[in-house]
Amino acid sequence: MKINVTVNDEQLEMEVGYDEFLVEALRRYGFNSVKRGCDTGCCGLCTIWINDQPTLSCSSLAVRANNQKITTIEGLQEEATDFAKVLVKEGAEQCGFCSPGFIMTILAMKRELKNPTEEEIIHYLTGNLCRCTGYLGQLRAVKKYMGVV
Amino acid sequence: MKIVNQSITKIDGMDIATGKPVYTDDLVNVKALVVKILRSPHAFAKIKSIDVEKAKKRSGVACVLTHQDVPNQRFTMAGQSYPEPSPYDRLVLDEYVRYVGDEVAIIAAVDERTAIEAMKMIKVEYEILEPVLNFEEAIGHPSVIHPEENLEVNFDIGMKREKNIAATVLIENGDMEEALKNSPVIVEETYYTQAQAHGMMETQRAFTYLDVSGRLTIVTSTQIPFHVRRIVANALEIPKSKVRVIKPKIGGGFGGKQNASVEVFPAIVTLKTGKPAKIIYDRKENLGCTSSRHAMKIKVKLGADHEGNIKAVDMEALSDTGAYGEHASTVLGVAGYKTLPLYNTAKAVRYSGEAVYTNKMPAGALRGYGVTQGIFALESAINQLADQLNMDPAEVREKNLIKQGETNPILSGSKAGEPGKLDSCTLDRCIEKGKELIGWKEKYPSQRVSDTKVRAVGMAITMQGSGIAGIDTAAVTIKLNDDGLYSLLIGATEMGMGSDTILTQMAAETLEIGMDKFIVHGIDTDLSPYDTGSYASSTTYVTGNAVIKAAEDLKGKMMRQASGMLGVPLKGLRFKGDTIGVINHPDKQVSLNEIAADVGAGEGKQEQLMGSGTFGGDKSPPPFIAGFAEVEVDLETGKIVLIDYVAVIDCGTVINPNLARIQAEGGLVQGIGMAMYEDVLYDKAGRMMTNSFMQYKIPCRKDINKITVAFEPSYEPTGPFGAKSIGEVVINTPPPAIAHAVFNATGVYVRNLPITPEKVVKGMMESSK
Ligand code: FES
Ligand code: FES
Numbered sequence: 001m002k003i004n005v006t007v008n009d010e011q012l013e014m015e016v017g018y019d020e021f022l023v024e025a026l027r028r029y030g031f032n033s034v035k036r037g038c039d040t041g042c043c044g045l046c047t048i049w050i051n052d053q054p055t056l057s058c059s060s061l062a063v064r065a066n067n068q069k070i071t072t073i074e075g076l077q078e079e080a081t082d083f084a085k086v087l088v089k090e091g092a093e094q095c096g097f098c099s100p101g102f103i104m105t106i107l108a109m110k111r112e113l114k115n116p117t118e119e120e121i122i123h124y125l126t127g128n129l130c131r132c133t134g135y136l137g138q139l140r141a142v143k144k145y146m147g148v149v
Numbered sequence: 150m151k152i153v154n155q156s157i158t159k160i161d162g163m164d165i166a167t168g169k170p171v172y173t174d175d176l177v178n179v180k181a182l183v184v185k186i187l188r189s190p191h192a193f194a195k196i197k198s199i200d201v202e203k204a205k206k207r208s209g210v211a212c213v214l215t216h217q218d219v220p221n222q223r224f225t226m227a228g229q230s231y232p233e234p235s236p237y238d239r240l241v242l243d244e245y246v247r248y249v250g251d252e253v254a255i256i257a258a259v260d261e262r263t264a265i266e267a268m269k270m271i272k273v274e275y276e277i278l279e280p281v282l283n284f285e286e287a288i289g290h291p292s293v294i295h296p297e298e299n300l301e302v303n304f305d306i307g308m309k310r311e312k313n314i315a316a317t318v319l320i321e322n323g324d325m326e327e328a329l330k331n332s333p334v335i336v337e338e339t340y341y342t343q344a345q346a347h348g349m350m351e352t353q354r355a356f357t358y359l360d361v362s363g364r365l366t367i368v369t370s371t372q373i374p375f376h377v378r379r380i381v382a383n384a385l386e387i388p389k390s391k392v393r394v395i396k397p398k399i400g401g402g403f404g405g406k407q408n409a410s411v412e413v414f415p416a417i418v419t420l421k422t423g424k425p426a427k428i429i430y431d432r433k434e435n436l437g438c439t440s441s442r443h444a445m446k447i448k449v450k451l452g453a454d455h456e457g458n459i460k461a462v463d464m465e466a467l468s469d470t471g472a473y474g475e476h477a478s479t480v481l482g483v484a485g486y487k488t489l490p491l492y493n494t495a496k497a498v499r500y501s502g503e504a505v506y507t508n509k510m511p512a513g514a515l516r517g518y519g520v521t522q523g524i525f526a527l528e529s530a531i532n533q534l535a536d537q538l539n540m541d542p543a544e545v546r547e548k549n550l551i552k553q554g555e556t557n558p559i560l561s562g563s564k565a566g567e568p569g570k571l572d573s574c575t576l577d578r579c580i581e582k583g584k585e586l587i588g589w590k591e592k593y594p595s596q597r598v599s600d601t602k603v604r605a606v607g608m609a610i611t612m613q614g615s616g617i618a619g620i621d622t623a624a625v626t627i628k629l630n631d632d633g634l635y636s637l638l639i640g641a642t643e644m645g646m647g648s649d650t651i652l653t654q655m656a657a658e659t660l661e662i663g664m665d666k667f668i669v670h671g672i673d674t675d676l677s678p679y680d681t682g683s684y685a686s687s688t689t690y691v692t693g694n695a696v697i698k699a700a701e702d703l704k705g706k707m708m709r710q711a712s713g714m715l716g717v718p719l720k721g722l723r724f725k726g727d728t729i730g731v732i733n734h735p736d737k738q739v740s741l742n743e744i745a746a747d748v749g750a751g752e753g754k755q756e757q758l759m760g761s762g763t764f765g766g767d768k769s770p771p772p773f774i775a776g777f778a779e780v781e782v783d784l785e786t787g788k789i790v791l792i793d794y795v796a797v798i799d800c801g802t803v804i805n806p807n808l809a810r811i812q813a814e815g816g817l818v819q820g821i822g823m824a825m826y827e828d829v830l831y832d833k834a835g836r837m838m839t840n841s842f843m844q845y846k847i848p849c850r851k852d853i854n855k856i857t858v859a860f861e862p863s864y865e866p867t868g869p870f871g872a873k874s875i876g877e878v879v880i881n882t883p884p885p886a887i888a889h890a891v892f893n894a895t896g897v898y899v900r901n902l903p904i905t906p907e908k909v910v911k912g913m914m915e916s917s918k
Contacts (some may be wrong), residue, residue: 017262027174032168032170032174032175033168033169033170035172035350035351035400037350037351037352037432038432038841038842039431039432039433039841040432040841040843040844041840042841043350043842045350059407059555073167073168074168077167080166080167080168080216081163081167084162084163084166084167085163085331087162087166088158088162088163088166089158090807090811091156091158091159091647091805091807091808091810091811092811093159093162093166094401094645094646094647094811094812094815095165095349095350095398095399095400095644095645096161096164096165096166096398096400096645097163097165097172097349097350097351097352097399097400097401097645098169098400099165099167099168100164100168100349103166103167103168109860114524122850122851123851125850126849126850126851128850129350129842129847129849130350131347131348131349131350131401131403131815131847132156132349132350132401132646132811132815133811133814133815134811134814134815134816134818134819134853134854134856135811135814135818135848135850135853136173136814136856137811145485
């Protein structure tokens with residue numbers, strides 16, 4: 001069936017399966033930044049924004065995105081680059097496969113939380129798994145980026 | 150050093166961090182067939198009949214393959230140098246299925262939905278056999294897991310197929326009976342380490358097509374591109390010259406991609422149909438149908454005197470290799486080879502064991518590769534010895550540890566009658582520093598912090614190797630381009646740890662010029678120089694040495710070129726990176742650009758400049774770590790909170806402190822996962838219960854508090870700029886150190902990983918009886 005969505009500020013008509021998840025549809029339409037790490041909503045790799053809310057695209061049916069606004073990291077390259085610079089300076093990106101979902105969560109957190117504590121940051125990011133870095137380097141980068149000391 | 154030992158940012162960091170399409174599945178830009186696998190529901194069965202007619206006829210299905218359609222050529226998926234020590238016990242599809250999830254049929258269709266629908270139309274009749282699920286019952290079990298006659302081994306690894314023994318190992322030195330007799334204090338315990346999953350974020354995947362000349366091209370997320378070429382060619386009985394393997398960026402490996410787990414499936418589809426094909430494992434397949442760490446049972450017997458001098462170390466291992474023997478003999482052996490040399494005062498050491506087949510998912514390589522298992526057993530026993538002697542465990546270690554300059558007959562590089570020498574080791578200083586950082590003096594062994602809570606500390610040490618001596622090899626080529634830029638051609642696989650960056654650092658340091666002058670190429674077996682692959686902690690050490698050789702070679706060629714251009718003999722010239730100058734004439738020089746232009750000037754007499762270097766080590770210098778854990782245990786619930794983990798590392802010269810630190814933190818967290826949370830579990834029928842991240846718990850952000858990483862550099866004379874490895878050694882200490890801390894808090898020794906609250910509470914209840 002057909003759905004109309006705005007992806008990264010562009011109107012798009014997508015042909016999607018009735019039981020297809022958004023992560024698959026988006027990848028099929030070339031939004032390759034959207035990664036998939038599990039099938040159970042556990043890892044956060046597939047995080048995108050629907051109407052500016054961070055959402056797991058592996059657990060959202062594509063049809064439900066009809067008439068909604070979707071943002072992937074391709075649509076936020078400038079902001080993502082700002083954070084990525086801090087992350088890379090810390091050496092805290094390893095394979096990078098978890099990064100798009102992780103950064104989408106961070107950019108949403110930046111909009112949502114003012115002066116968060118370390119605990120609040122960790123809590124916000126708990127759904128984003130990473131098997132490479134051990135999280136602490138990422139935390140150092142996030143704190144620098146958020147201006148938390 | 151200007152570039153080495155600096156925290157240079159990763160050269161591909163921005164691309165991977167900002168979501169650029171650089172991974173295997175991002176690069177599939179043609180309509181590829183989607184490959185799915187029908188898997189066995191039984192732990193052990195023989196396929197009586199298989200009916201695929203209906204599935205084949207479904208529109209959109211390109212092919213359906215069963216064991217009748219594949220070559221009868223046994224192979225191993227283990228990515229090791231030929232001749233591999235892993236048995237050739239696999240077929241692409243077999244008439245026997247040996248674990249729940251084993252491959253029964255390959256289906257390729259225009260899309261995933263069609264493939265899955267077709268899969269459901271396949272009818273299989275099985276003759277169900279009695280499975281071997283408990284690895285302690287495998288030897289001599291009435292069920293023989295590999296009854297086939299054409300199973301092959303490349304050399305004697307002590308396989309006894311009819312008894313389900315895949316490999317046997319024995320390492321010994323000194324008179325064990327005598328040493329034990331002279332040991333008034335004995336510790337004898339049995340330890341169990343579980344199967345651990347790699348849990349890399351990008352699951353196994355590959356994409357295949359025929360190029361214009363009909364060669365099979367495989368784009369795959371692998372650690373071992375050159376081995377994949379050989380494995381696929383052998384398994385599918387096609388000439389190696391017809392196969393090309395390309396490795397793009399990969400989303401983590403940890404040893405899980407040191408097996409060619411998936412490549413043969415799309416490859417055979419492409420060969421049969423002529424069409425591009427791709428396979429993407431989902432998480433369930435990644436956790437349930439690839440490989441895991443070898444679960445082991447290790448018996449340790451230590452002998453010592455009352456002063457804490459260790460006289461004897463005797464270890465006996467049983468390793469569960471699952472349905473296939475990937476890495477069976479080597480992981481088993483490494484658990485002994487890289488633990489026995491630690492306590493060099495011992496008069497006798499022995500390590501023996503068997504790796505056995507069972508009807509479970511095969512085991513394979515996983516970061517630490519047996520040392521993780523062996524160290525848990527040995528270090529736990531050492532801690533128990535200290536407790537028995539009423540001595541500080543750090544002191545027991547200091548008394549007995551191998552030290553820089555000492556020799557040991559089990560160290561890699563040893564020959565008969567000529568024990569290997571340890572050229573670099575700061576382990577004693579690592580222990581000292583670690584004690585300070587964790588506050589050992591004040592905190593050891595424990596403090597009561599409330600009615601129900603106790604805080605305690607524990608420790609462990611470890612070593613690993615750097616590449617495999619006499620086997621691992623790497624070649625590197627550096628090409629001077631026409632525009633004065635260097636192309637760095639390497640065959641080692643970057644998988645996120647930053648190897649492309651640190652290898653470039655070494656090239657830049659040697660060629661005395663900035664990192665921005667280098668272009669690094671990903672792996673393409675058609676073009677890249679040979680490298681055994683990124684595993685066994687070999688990249689920094691093995692490929693790094695090759696980088697230096699290649700850079701020196703190119704430097705020499707550029708000097709000769711400059712000598713001709715300047716009309717000055719070589720010894721009158723000095724290499725300064727961007728220029729080569731005449732020593733006595735500061736203004737007489739040629740620049741890199743001029744040299745590049747000169748060789749490219751087409752007068753037909755210049756040689757294009759390329760430097761190459763090959764390295765294979767005859768020793769595998771061990772990095773060392775002293776690890777310290779501080780835990781808080783709730784005595785009512787057994788809940789363990791890891792408060793702090795300190796690791797002090799001797800990896801020789803640290804090539805890139807930032808990247809080394811993240812590598813260490815990541816490995817420690819993976820080790821903490823193994824110590825406390827991760828466990829591959831099966832039900833009674835042999836079905837894996839932990840094949841999703843819902844049930845298989847890798848650590849999340851909330852599981853990790855403080856981790857402190859520090860370095861105590863040594864200088865390894867055979868290493869590039871004095872470097873050793875770091876990739877694997879970092880995972881080893883958490884299980885024994887945390888077990889020790891939990892013991893100091895509760896008096897309960899958990900000898901069966903993971904260390905869960907239930908086991909702690911149960912232990913406390915038993916000891917209060
Ligand atoms: S892929 Fe969506 S949470 Fe894992
Ligand atoms: S960097 Fe590899 S999973 Fe996070």
